Amino acid sequence: MNQPSVVVVGSGLAGYTVVRELRKLDAAVPITLLSADHGSFYSKPMLSNALATGKTPDSILSAGTMQMSGQLDITVRPYTSVNAIDVAAGSVSFEEGGQLTYDRLVLALGADPIRLPIPGEGVDEILSVNNLDDYRKFREALESKRHIAILGAGLIGCEFANDLAAKGYQVSVFDLSPQPLGRLLPPEAGRFFRDKLTAAGVNFLLGTTVERVSKENGYYQLFYEGGKVVQADMILSAVGLRPRTRLAAVAGIQVNRGIAVNRYLQTSIQNIYALGDCAEVEGKVLPFILPIAHAGRALAATIAGNPTLLHYPAMPVMVKTPACPTVVSPPDPAVQGEWEVVAIENGMKALYHDEAGNLHGFALLGTATVERNTLASRLPPVLA
Structure with missing residues (x-):
């Protein structure tokens, strides 16, 4: 009798993490x-600060396809794009032709x-x-360039801005928000952050x-401005990410902002699971x-036979x-409270307390980052 097979679609950190585990x-x-x-396999977070750390695209790569296949004793099929899931037949089909059960x-x-629709x-x-x-492509395009405009002053936009400015590029960052990291920092902390990056050579618009x-x-x-x-x-452009949900939606799998999964990472179809940037766990998409x-x-x-929440x-x-x-450890938007900011x-240091005085989030900048572990130990779990 053949052993049940597992097929993973996606070779990013999420795909390789579940395979390793x-x-x-x-x-x-x-x-x-x-x-x-x-x-x-490579570390995607390294991309936004590779210039200042002296990393080239080739040096960011940790392991090639054959190496990953051998290390994990798996079959890796590169350049294979899944274009449909047949839920009834338990198979996926490929743009290049063929299918796999x-x-x-x-x-x-x-x-x-x-x-952005510009x-x-x-x-x-x-x-x-x-x-x-x-x-x-970005690094190749940088050759002989001087002034880089960035759309978006969120986490990734600011990381790229800092990285480019550190290597001597002129950087202009546009954002509709009145401050950088607008979803992560209270206004006072946003101004502190802006001033530090401005001093480093970043021009915020x-x-x-x-x-x-x-x-x-x-x-x-x-x-x-007219x-x-x-x-x-x-x-x-660094204005955010949108979970890839179309493949699941067309297959009849429930989709909200991301592919909807329960605490077992199970979709609305019993033997199909989702995790990572495409998944929405109890309303949360955490990229x-x-x-x-x-x-x-x-x-x-769970897949190994021990269902785990x-x-x-x-x-x-x-x-x-x-x-x-x-x-940063942003508070749950549903928690009513206020920020306490201390220079x-x-x-x-910015601390977010609920109405009963319980800590629900924080933002630490500069020398305050040393308190990360102490404050994190006081926070409630994101999913208990």
Whole structure:
């Protein structure tokens, strides 16, 4: 009798994490990992600070496809794009032709960069960095460039801005929010963060948005505020990610903001699971590293025959901006409370307390980041 097979769609951190954890628990189960790209393994978070750390696209790569296949004793199929799931037949089909059956299917599809609907010439040349291939194009395009415009002052936009400024590039960052890291920091902390990155060479254009782009003589003109203009050599978009849900939705799997899963990472179809940036767990879409690690371990145990509820502890996020070291643990939006902000020498500490005085979130900047572990131990779990 053949052993039930596991098929994983996606070769990012989520896909490889669940495979690694499953292989620790079951040395024999047949596993096939399907990758739309080269299928090699690398640390995606390294992309936004690789310039300052001296990393090239090649040096970011940790292990090639053959190496991952051998290490984990799995079949890796690179450049294999899944275009349909047949839930009744228990199979996936490929754009390149052919299909593959599964007993259990894991969707680790990731997310796509959000693109702003900006009119004008040259908008199709706006770059986004969502994987190593994107980053390779970004680095190649940087050659001989001087002024980089970034759309988005969120976590990734600020990390790229800091990285570019540290290497001497002129950087202009646009965002509709009145402050950088608008979803993560209270206003006082946002101003502190802005001032530190401004001192490092980042020019923030906040409370505004790019209305139109034109391209003349190889330069991009970014128009904003009814006629003001910034000229740049390159434009990088970093306005957020949208979970990849279309494959699941077409197959009849329940989708909300992400692919809806329960605490066992199970979708609305019994033998299909999802984790990582594409998944929504009890209304939460958490596109960070620690949630993937916890989800990968829990799902591997479930697939191995030990149904395991996913638990999320408090998971602070480090923002890789050396000009202003920052650690954030945002409060749940449903929790009513207020921020208490304290300035300290070369730093700032912001604590979010509920109406009963319980700590539910924090933001630590500069020298205050040393309190990360102490404060994290006081936070309630994200999923108990």
